[in-house]
Amino acid sequence: MSGRIIKIALDSPLDMEFDYRWQPAAAGDPDPVVGQLALVPFGRREVVGVVTAVGDDSDYDAAKLRDVIALRTQLAPLPPAWMALCRFAADYYQRPLGEVMLPCLPKGLRNESTVALDRALKKLAKAATAAPSRADAAVAADLPAAPTLNPGQQAAVDAITASEGFAANLLFGVTGSGKTEVYLHAAQAVIDRERAQGRAAQVLILVPEINLTPQLEGSVRGRFPHLQVVTLHSQLAEGERLRHWIAAHQGDAAIVLGTRLSVLAAMPALKLIIVDEEHDPSYKQQEGLRYSARDLAVWRARQLDIPVVLGSATPSIESWQHASNGRYRRLDLTQRAAAHAQLPRVGLIDMEINKAPDGLSPPLVAALRARLERGEQSLLFLNRRGYAPVMHCDACGWISNCRRCTAFMVLHKPERRLRCHHCSLELRIPHACPTCGNVDLQPLGRGTQRVEEHLQVLFPEARVLRIDADSTRRKGSAQAAFDAVHRGEVDILLGTQMVAKGHDFQRLTLVGVINPDTALFSQDYRAGERLFAQLMQVAGRAGRAAIGAPAEGGDARDARAEVLVQTRYPQHPLYRALLAHDYPGFAQATLAERQSASLPPFVFQALLRAEAKQLQPALDFLQAARDLMPCEGIMMNDPVPMTITRVAGVERAQLLIECASRAQLQAFLKPWVAALREQKSRLRWSLEVDPVDI
Numbered sequence: 001m002s003g004r005i006i007k008i009a010l011d012s013p014l015d016m017e018f019d020y021r022w023q024p025a026a027a028g029d030p031d032p033v034v035g036q037l038a039l040v041p042f043g044r045r046e047v048v049g050v051v052t053a054v055g056d057d058s059d060y061d062a063a064k065l066r067d068v069i070a071l072r073t074q075l076a077p078l079p080p081a082w083m084a085l086c087r088f089a090a091d092y093y094q095r096p097l098g099e100v101m102l103p104c105l106p107k108g109l110r111n112e113s114t115v116a117l118d119r120a121l122k123k124l125a126k127a128a129t130a131a132p133s134r135a136d137a138a139v140a141a142d143l144p145a146a147p148t149l150n151p152g153q154q155a156a157v158d159a160i161t162a163s164e165g166f167a168a169n170l171l172f173g174v175t176g177s178g179k180t181e182v183y184l185h186a187a188q189a190v191i192d193r194e195r196a197q198g199r200a201a202q203v204l205i206l207v208p209e210i211n212l213t214p215q216l217e218g219s220v221r222g223r224f225p226h227l228q229v230v231t232l233h234s235q236l237a238e239g240e241r242l243r244h245w246i247a248a249h250q251g252d253a254a255i256v257l258g259t260r261l262s263v264l265a266a267m268p269a270l271k272l273i274i275v276d277e278e279h280d281p282s283y284k285q286q287e288g289l290r291y292s293a294r295d296l297a298v299w300r301a302r303q304l305d306i307p308v309v310l311g312s313a314t315p316s317i318e319s320w321q322h323a324s325n326g327r328y329r330r331l332d333l334t335q336r337a338a339a340h341a342q343l344p345r346v347g348l349i350d351m352e353i354n355k356a357p358d359g360l361s362p363p364l365v366a367a368l369r370a371r372l373e374r375g376e377q378s379l380l381f382l383n384r385r386g387y388a389p390v391m392h393c394d395a396c397g398w399i400s401n402c403r404r405c406t407a408f409m410v411l412h413k414p415e416r417r418l419r420c421h422h423c424s425l426e427l428r429i430p431h432a433c434p435t436c437g438n439v440d441l442q443p444l445g446r447g448t449q450r451v452e453e454h455l456q457v458l459f460p461e462a463r464v465l466r467i468d469a470d471s472t473r474r475k476g477s478a479q480a481a482f483d484a485v486h487r488g489e490v491d492i493l494l495g496t497q498m499v500a501k502g503h504d505f506q507r508l509t510l511v512g513v514i515n516p517d518t519a520l521f522s523q524d525y526r527a528g529e530r531l532f533a534q535l536m537q538v539a540g541r542a543g544r545a546a547i548g549a550p551a552e553g554g555d556a557r558d559a560r561a562e563v564l565v566q567t568r569y570p571q572h573p574l575y576r577a578l579l580a581h582d583y584p585g586f587a588q589a590t591l592a593e594r595q596s597a598s599l600p601p602f603v604f605q606a607l608l609r610a611e612a613k614q615l616q617p618a619l620d621f622l623q624a625a626r627d628l629m630p631c632e633g634i635m636m637n638d639p640v641p642m643t644i645t646r647v648a649g650v651e652r653a654q655l656l657i658e659c660a661s662r663a664q665l666q667a668f669l670k671p672w673v674a675a676l677r678e679q680k681s682r683l684r685w686s687l688e689v690d691p692v693d694i
């Protein structure tokens with residue numbers, strides 16, 4: 001054959017696949033195949049794309065087609081299931097296929113040159129022939145053996161592994177109930193079953209946070225010393241990420257442990273998907289392809305006809321609803337796993353009665369002191385970094401607004417800076433008020449740095465450690481900080497949501513929550529759900545260790561860990577549910593509210609956003625989009641400025657679209673987005689399907 005026409009998906013905003021001509025360099029060169037990577041000329045550049053079709057016809061003038069430069073034959077083609085996953089994501093989230101496929105491949109695969117790719121392949125081949133290193137064996141020998149599952153865990157594992165086909169399992173297990181053991185045993189069972197039949201098996205484990213991977217990675221490696229385990233997340237060095245990705249793609253890695261982006265990794269022998277902390281907001285990608293890794297995980301499992309496990313102590317309202325109507329199977333773990341470990345006692349500190357000029361009320365201070373005296377650890381949770389969220393002049397009313405954003409500049413005292421958390425603008429702290437010259441500027445409100453300062457005054461002998469995005473900027477510093485906590489080198493740990501998630505802190509017996517109330521009155525209808533999950537999660541860090549049974553006649557309550565929440569609204573239903581550890585009650589009430597207010601999951605939404613130097617053109621664009629097409633059955637809201645309207649000098653507006661049927665919404669979006677693209681507006685706009693922040 002003299003030449004063929006191939007279609008290629010490229011990372012381009014044009015929603016099409018591009019035709020190229022393939023001419024073998026020498027007779028007998030194999031034809032290209034679908035899923036192969038190819039280097040092609042594109043404009044004046046040379047770019048890598050994915051072959052999506054191979055044929056002999058083109059809709060274009062074949063004489064004008066350009067030639068493929070090279071095929072990446074050294075890499076196995078991407079499998080059809082991966083291609084289908086990307087096609088689904090492109091369709092559902094209304095993105096060009098190439099803008100789904102290419103960005104999710106590691107950089108080393110998209111390079112013009114194959115140096116990185118060839119080096120990675122060589123390294124992998126070498127590692128495959130080398131004997132497992134002694135260091136690995138030593139680590140494995142050091143690790144504790146798998147504990148015997150309790151009946152609840154065993155029932156969950158049995159249910160998950162009973163069927164080989166698609167099943168969506170919602171593992172609803174209270175904090176500390178040993179969900180990790182369920183994941184590990186289920187993975188083991190699936191891998192053993194497949195191997196017994198001479199088949200390869202791969203398991204994908206998704207975690208919400210990079211900071212949670214090391215602890216889980218340790219457990220997984222310890223449990224599967226003879227299997228290849230790889231991680232995939234954005235903090236890996238390029239070369240490492242490339243090798244890990246290829247190991248997954250070649251089927252060599254039996255277990256892939258990663259953050260949301262790993263849901264798009266190619267895994268030819270995938271047999272089980274696990275989504276840990278499935279409710280976590282970080283499963284939602286907020287730029288580019290705005291996907292939900294959890295939703296894609298469920299789709300992928302269905303497509304492959306394999307089981308998926310969604311685990312959480314506070315499932316998302318969507319997943320809870322699916323479990324309630326039977327689409328998902330609910331598996332409950334109602335008890336903490338470690339011997340005699342119990343859920344912590346939750347107490348509310350009424351801040352109308354308790355004054356706390358420095359943020360810490362007398363009962364919370366007393367509880368901290370008691371822990372210090374007993375040599376136990378405490379955790380303080382304040383979801384606000386910096387020293388104070390704003391600076392203020394009492395004399396003239398000046399306030400530290402960001403000049404580029406509709407937001408305040410946050411005071412960062414150790415760094416002696418005002419920082420905007422939206423546009424990263426930094427200024428030195430002014431010596432005097434910029435308007436009236438008053439030298440006595442005041443911090444308003446408090447962030448983690450300010451509480452840290454106060455703790456050092458209150459407890460000069462205590463070892464206080466703050467963990468937030470500021471204290472962990474350097475690579476590896478978060479890990480070092482968490483290690484110090486695990487080693488018992490910290491008395492009081494203070495932090496933002498970074499400390500709330502997933503960590504299995506063994507020495508912690510007190511959790512204090514500082515001022516969570518603002519979320520109660522947020523405009524965002526999901527704020528309550530998020531706050532409840534966050535509080536349950538952070539509360540769940542306490543009292544996880546096994547403890548001896550109480551002595552005869554002794555008071556078991558003494559051994560119980562405690563959670564203290566400072567609030568001005570102790571009667572609020574959200575806090576009442578928290579006191580009772582009652583997620584089902586909270587979820588049921590939330591679902592009822594959402595239903596009566598016609599909010600998700602009872603309607604389906606999409607959000608069109610527009611950005612411009614001025615607000616009006618952005619609103620005009622959205623208004624025009626609104627009137628672009630007839631939209632029967634679709635509810636179009638009015639275009640409105642976003643809550644934080646200006647960021648880095650750009651005005652932002654949005655148009656919310658709702659529909660009672662997902663299919664009908666999808667049917668509308670496709671031609672609508674195509675029509676929007678046709679307009680070739682110079683405004684920046686984007687569409688988000690199933691938006692989470694509105």
Ligand code: ADP
Pocket residue numbers: 147148149150153173174175176177178179180181337338339504544
């Ligand atoms: P979760 O993820 O559900 O919050 P973890 O998986 O972190 O809980 O488990 C909590 C603790 O219980 C861990 O320290 C774990 O080692 C321990 N654990 C889990 N299963 C068992 C078991 N069957 N017997 C004893 N301890 C267990």
Ligand code: ZN
Pocket residue numbers: 393394395396397398433434435436437438
């Ligand atoms: Zn002033």
Ligand code: ZN
Pocket residue numbers: 402403404405407420421422423424425647648
């Ligand atoms: Zn700003």
